[in-house]
Amino acid sequence: MSTARNRRAQWAAGSAVALALLFAGAATVASARDGGAAPAGRPPTAESADAGFARDMAVHHQQAVEMSFIVRDRTRDEDVRRLAYDIANTQANQRGMLLGWLELWGLPKTAPDGKGPMAWMPDTPSTHSGHDMHGGHGTQSADRDGALMPGMATRTELRRLGEADGEGAEVLFLQLMTDHHKGGVAMAEGCAERCAVPVEKRLARTMVDAQRSELDLMSDMLAARGAAPRP
Incomplete structure (x- = not known):
């Protein structure tokens, strides 16, 4: 592929993600009218699971x-x-929805003072690859090398991915x-x-x-x- 064609393809992919975020904003407004508040009719608090999930999953998706x-x-x-494009497009769209809800609820996009990532899921068992549910390897945040939440890649791993080529890059990407x-x-x-917010619970089930x-697909690709x- 020529350099010009490659640049056009990159621009198209980037534009698609930007458009997904734009459309997600409109979808967020519509979804807020159909369940954007908790059953009691009040918006979630900053310490709620709804707000915590929206904040943390927005970072995770990014x-x-x-x-x-x-x-x-x-x-x-x-x-x-193609898989990478689908993931980028879907998760950029969902990230726009999550941040849009925080905006509509009048809540900050960062955790309240003294509350770190995953505070809304206390006492959750460890998951995989040595990462506990609060990120890293059971260490303090300064030692996590950027892996703040379950499954997140470290800065070192991201650098390795950026330096890999061909099948080596494919395998590392699929593993990460x-x-x-x-x-x-x-x-x-x-x-x-x-x-507690019905539309957010539905989105969470869709993500699962x-x-x-995609996990099954990536296992086959590996x-x-x-x-x-x-x-």
């Missing part, structure tokens, strides 16, 4: 979008690029995104159980179903490359 754009430029494999989806599923299941499906998810 990293998935970032990883997807990284691998798009590190491989020519159309299956991996598998971890990311497992963490995301655990968070979405937490919201489905704890959140979609990401489980096997086709003689690799497997990380233990």
Whole structure:
């Protein structure tokens, strides 16, 4: 592909994500009219599971979008690029909805003072790859190398992905995104159980179903490359 065509393809992919965020804002307003408040009719508080999930999953989704754009430029494999595009498009859209709800509820997009990531899911068991539900490896946030929540890649892992090429980049992306989806599923299941706003609970259940499906797909794609998810 020529440089000009490559730039046009990159612009198109970036524009699609931007448009997804724009349309998500409109969808957020519509969804707020159909369940944007808790059953009692009041908006959630900043300490609620609804607000905590919206804040944390917006950050979690942003990293998935970032990883997807990284691998798009590190491989020519159309299956991996298509998966990366689908993840970026879907999660950018959902991120716009989550941030839109916080805006409509009049709540900050950062945690209240003294509350770190995942405070809305206390006492949740560890998940996978040594990452506990509060990010990292059971260490303080300064030691987590940027992995603040379940399944998030560290800054070191993101740098490795940006330096990899071809099949090496494909395998690392699929492994990192598998971890990311497992963490995301655990968070979405937490919201489905704890959140009070009906439309947010529905979105959380949608995330669980979609990401489980993508986990199966990524497992098959790893096997086709003689690799497997990380233990």
